[in-house]
Structure formats: structure tokens, C-alpha cells
Amino acid sequence: MSNQKTENAPYVLPPLPYADNALDPVISANTLSFHYGKHHKTYVDNLNKLIAGTELADSSLEDVIASTAGQADKTGVFNNAAQIWNHTFYWKSLSPKGGGEPPAALKNKIEASFETVEACKKELATAATTQFGSGWAWLVQDGDKLKVVKTSNADLPLTSGLKPLLTIDVWEHAYYLDYQNRRVDYVNAVLDKLINWGFAADNHG
């Protein structure tokens, strides 16, 4: 279902791709340690409890997401599974050496869809700052085109048939310790200094 295949249950919290102080000062070690060690871990623990002994117990994370999306009686399973996927993808969407210019092939794709990299970043920032309440902003591939979309709570583009290239977490827990209510400052700093265009380029295809 995606470019991020995972092991079957019981799920394990994947390692962070960098030290918890590696994104400082844009994202502090304090934020990262709570976000990864508490929030992300809790989704893993919750999902393992929810699916133990059920027909989903041997499923990949992507299959759990696909088979529970949009089902009112499976909301808890979907939310925890999707939040595991979203966070693992978010950590990879950031890099201590992020920001700057996308690799040439991706830059060409971005310019074909948005005219300029700056326009793409502006659209991502707008999606991230206008998402009402908790959610995510995404750069996605839709056939030949790149698009920016936003999703609420645990929702993710996979369930709409869109291929995620990168994401920004805009739940308050992602920025409140460092930026309080200033989501726009968090988003702009991430886009300028941390966004991992190389990861987006690897996902494109």
C-alpha cells in the first residue's frame, strides 16, 4: 500500500533517525523526547493492546489502516495505527541537515506543479497553519502532479489513494513547548531548516 512497509504486530516503536537533540533549536530535545517517547510510543502500545487476539493481529500496519479506515466501529484501531504511520513518516520528513533546495529531479517536479519551490513551501505553510485543530500537512504525489493536502487528526493521504512525499505534524504537541500558540513560526522554521527534500525525492516515483 505504500513506500513505508512495516513489520506485522506486535508493533515496535521504530528508532528515531537522529538524536533527540539533533533538531534543536527548531524543535527542542524536550519536545522531541515527549513527542517520540510518549506520544508515538503510546500509539504503538495502544494498537498492540487493541488488536491482540483479533483478526488484525497478524496484519501489516498498512493493512490495518486500509481495513479500518472509515469504519465507525474501528475508529480506535484506525486512529492508533494511522498515528504510528504518520509519526514514523514525520520523523523521516525532518533532518538536521534539512531545508535548502530539493534534489534536481524533485525540484523539476515541484516547479512543474507549483511554478517555484517557494510557492510549494508557501502552500505547505498555508495548509499547516489553516488546518483547524489537530492534523497534518502533506506534500503528495497524485499521478504526474504534486499537490499539498491537509488531514485532520489521524487521517492520512494513503486512504485517498495519494502517495505521501513528506509531512508536517501540526498537532499542538508537536510545537507547543517550543512555540506555544505560534504554529506559524514552527511551520516556517521547519520548512526553512528541517524539511527533508531528499526523503520526499526518495518517495517520489
Ligand code: MN
Ligand atoms: Mn504528533
